Every structure is written in C-alpha cells, then in structure tokens.
Amino acid sequence: MRLIGAFCLALAATSAGAETFEVLPTEIVEWKSVYGEVATRDLVPARARLGGTVAELDVSEGQRVTAGEQIALVEDDKLQFRLSALDARREALSAQLETAQSELERGQTLFDRGVITTQRLDELRTAVDVIEGELRSLDSERLIIEQQVDEGGVLAPEAGVVLSVPVSRGSVVTPGETIAVIGGGGVYLRLSVPERHAQDLAEGDEIRLGAGPDGREAARTGTLVKLYPQIEGGRVQADVEVEGLDGRFVGRRLPVRLPVGEREALLVPQAALHQVGGLDYVWTEPENADRLRRTVVPGREVSIDGEPWREILSGLTTGDRVVLGDE
Structure with missing residues (x-):
C-alpha cells in the first residue's frame, strides 16, 4: 500500500505496560478493480x-x-506461362540475330569491294541493333516476371x-x-479503463495483480508503461509491463487493481480490534480517565509494511488514544 503524506503514530507506555497510539488521519490509495488482457504490443x-x-x-x-x-x-501459373513465352521469343530473336549478323558481315565484305552502298550497309547494321534491343527488352521483362515469382514468398x-x-x-x-x-513487440497486460479514471493514471504507476482488497494477496506487480491517447467507447487503453508474464495464451484475462484516487481514513492495527457477541470494539485511554471500551465499525483491511491494519468507519475520532493488545 502506497501512502501519501506522513502517517504518524504516537506510541507511549501505559501504567499496565501496554502500548497506546494516537489515531490520526492517513491518506490511503483508492483502488479500482478491472480486468487486464494479455496482449502483444x-x-x-x-x-x-x-x-x-x-x-x-x-x-x-x-x-x-x-x-x-x-x-x-x-504461386501464379500464368507467370510460368509468360516466362515460357518469353523464352520462346528469345530463341526466335536469337536466330534472327545470327542471320542479321551474318548478313552484316557479308554486307561489309561487299561494301569493301564497292558492290553495295553505304546506305545498304547502314540498314544491315540497324537490323542487328534492333534485334539486340529487342533481346535486351525481353531480358528486362523476364527479370520483372522473375521478381513477381519471388514475391510469391510471404515473409513475416x-x-x-x-x-x-x-x-x-x-x-x-x-x-x-x-x-x-x-x-510481436513483447507481451503486455492491456487494460481498458473507464475514461473518468484516465486523469488519475500516469506512465510509471505501479499496478497490482489480484482481485482482493488493495490487491494485498497478490504479490505480483506491474508498471504502467503506455497510456494510449485515444478514447474509444468511453474507455482508455493502457499497457502494463509485468515481469515474467505468461504469453502462451494471448487474450487471457487477469484481475488487476489500479490506483485511481486518494482519501483520508482512520486506521488501527488489526491487533487492536476485539470482538464480543458479534460486535467489534477497541480499548481507548482518555486523558485523566480510566480506559473505555468503544464499539467501532471496521472497514476494509489495509496492508502497511506487510502488517494488517483496519479502517475504522465509525466509533473513533481524530486524536483518540487506542490501547494495543489489551483485552
């Protein structure tokens, strides 16, 4: 239990050797019970x-x-058909290129002998260049299709x-x-908190796992690491990091208690309470008077430094001196 402010206990020795303490208001944390869901970031x-x-x-x-x-x-079978068609076209163009290159060589020989004109020789060279350009175009088209085939692999x-x-x-x-x-991104405990409590939460707050009073019986705690800014359906999403959180079952729900406010309360140790006939009472020691047995209405149990304390709803006021452990 996180206490806000100083909690003061005035201890003194009585004539009978029992301890007394002065009851003073203490600020305690109010907890809101919600359910968190195991989720990935x-x-x-x-x-x-x-x-x-x-x-x-x-x-x-x-x-x-x-x-x-x-x-x-x-896999897309059409891509394989397109690759086969490109291979066939390339074979045909390769044959045409061989013929065009042979004609160019003969044309060069005839040109050297003065049989053909320069214009004819240029036409033969152009025919070779055109076929070579078509072959390069087919190779580029084939690379594109091969890349499409490779993209058939679905990657994480x-x-x-x-x-x-x-x-x-x-x-x-x-x-x-x-x-x-x-x-991916790690396993977190995702909370859906009513928007009226959004202002009471901040990143870095300690969150307790458990459904009992103050989450006392739950030894595990977590840290609020992310508070999402968007409100949907009147609720705010938040991520809580819990060390050793079991991530085998994403979506598993766990009880969580959130600190959503503070208030003053009168607390006494559990050992100061006694019960007779179904009624709870404590011994008090007024100044200059004998001890009195006062009936009280206890509230919830609060843990302070691992020790049990009880909130007193009525029966005591600020400044009362309560005797500890006196029957």
Missing part, C-alpha cells in the same frame, strides 16, 4: 504480395517466427508469435490479402 498481418494459389503454408497458430522468415508461398514482417492463419493450403488469394496475423 504489435499486431501485424503478413500479407500476400502476389495473387494466386497458396502452394505452401509453413506456419500454424502458436508458432514463433523471426522477422523475414518465409511462412507461405503463393517481424518476430513474434502467429496468432491466426485465416487461409489454408490451396486457397486462392489476392494481392494484399492476410495470410497470417503475427503478434
């Missing part, structure tokens, strides 16, 4: 860059992947765990369609 889809049929699917839900790892392969955008795989092997997909959803 990032939720990134691995998308197909090529339309076609899923020929290979190498991942399933729960599997861990690394950034850049191929998780599926999409980042390291993480595969949360869902909405397709199966043999499915027909379009460019941009999701093949798998990957959760």
Whole structure:
C-alpha cells in the first residue's frame, strides 16, 4: 500500500505496560478493480504480395517466427506461362540475330569491294541493333516476371508469435490479402479503463495483480508503461509491463487493481480490534480517565509494511488514544 503524506503514530507506555497510539488521519490509495488482457504490443498481418494459389503454408497458430522468415508461398501459373513465352521469343530473336549478323558481315565484305552502298550497309547494321534491343527488352521483362515469382514468398514482417492463419493450403488469394496475423513487440497486460479514471493514471504507476482488497494477496506487480491517447467507447487503453508474464495464451484475462484516487481514513492495527457477541470494539485511554471500551465499525483491511491494519468507519475520532493488545 502506497501512502501519501506522513502517517504518524504516537506510541507511549501505559501504567499496565501496554502500548497506546494516537489515531490520526492517513491518506490511503483508492483502488479500482478491472480486468487486464494479455496482449502483444504489435499486431501485424503478413500479407500476400502476389495473387494466386497458396502452394505452401509453413506456419500454424502458436508458432514463433523471426522477422523475414518465409511462412507461405503463393504461386501464379500464368507467370510460368509468360516466362515460357518469353523464352520462346528469345530463341526466335536469337536466330534472327545470327542471320542479321551474318548478313552484316557479308554486307561489309561487299561494301569493301564497292558492290553495295553505304546506305545498304547502314540498314544491315540497324537490323542487328534492333534485334539486340529487342533481346535486351525481353531480358528486362523476364527479370520483372522473375521478381513477381519471388514475391510469391510471404515473409513475416517481424518476430513474434502467429496468432491466426485465416487461409489454408490451396486457397486462392489476392494481392494484399492476410495470410497470417503475427503478434510481436513483447507481451503486455492491456487494460481498458473507464475514461473518468484516465486523469488519475500516469506512465510509471505501479499496478497490482489480484482481485482482493488493495490487491494485498497478490504479490505480483506491474508498471504502467503506455497510456494510449485515444478514447474509444468511453474507455482508455493502457499497457502494463509485468515481469515474467505468461504469453502462451494471448487474450487471457487477469484481475488487476489500479490506483485511481486518494482519501483520508482512520486506521488501527488489526491487533487492536476485539470482538464480543458479534460486535467489534477497541480499548481507548482518555486523558485523566480510566480506559473505555468503544464499539467501532471496521472497514476494509489495509496492508502497511506487510502488517494488517483496519479502517475504522465509525466509533473513533481524530486524536483518540487506542490501547494495543489489551483485552
């Protein structure tokens, strides 16, 4: 329990040897019970860059992947047909190039003998250049198609765990369609807090896991590391980092208690309370008077330095001196 301000206890020795203390107002933290959901910081889809049929699917839900790892392969048979057509055209152009080069060599011989004109020789050279240009164009077109074939491999955008795989092997997909959803960026406890408590939260606050009073029985704590600025449906999203948080089941709900306010309360040690006939009472020691047994209405239990204390709703006032451990 985090205390705001100084909590003062005035201890003194009584004639009987018992300890007394003065009850003073103490600022205590108000806790709000909510549920947190185990989630990953990032939720990134691995998308197909090529339309076609899923020929290979190498991942399933729960599997861990690394950034850049191929998780599926999409094939488009039309690309292979286009590659075959380009190969056939290249073979034909290669044959035409050989013929054109032979004619150019003969034309050069005839030109040297003065049989043909310069214009004719230039036409033969141009024919060779045109065919060579067409061959270079086919090679570039082939590189483009080969790159498209390579883009059939679906890569993991980042390291993480595969949360869902909405397709199966043999499915027909379009460019941009999701093949798998990957959760990365670490595992956090994501909270959805009512907006009226948003102003009471700040990054760095300690968050307690547990559903009991003050989260006392829950030894685990976390740190509020991110408070999202957008409010949706009257709720604010927040990420809590918990050391050793089990990330095997994303979406698992855990009880959480948030510090959302402070108020003053009168506290007494649990040992100062006694019960008779279903009523709770404490012994007080007024000044210049005998001890009195006063009936009180206790509230919730509060932990201070690991010791149990009880809030007193009525029966005591500020300045009362309560005897500790006297029956």
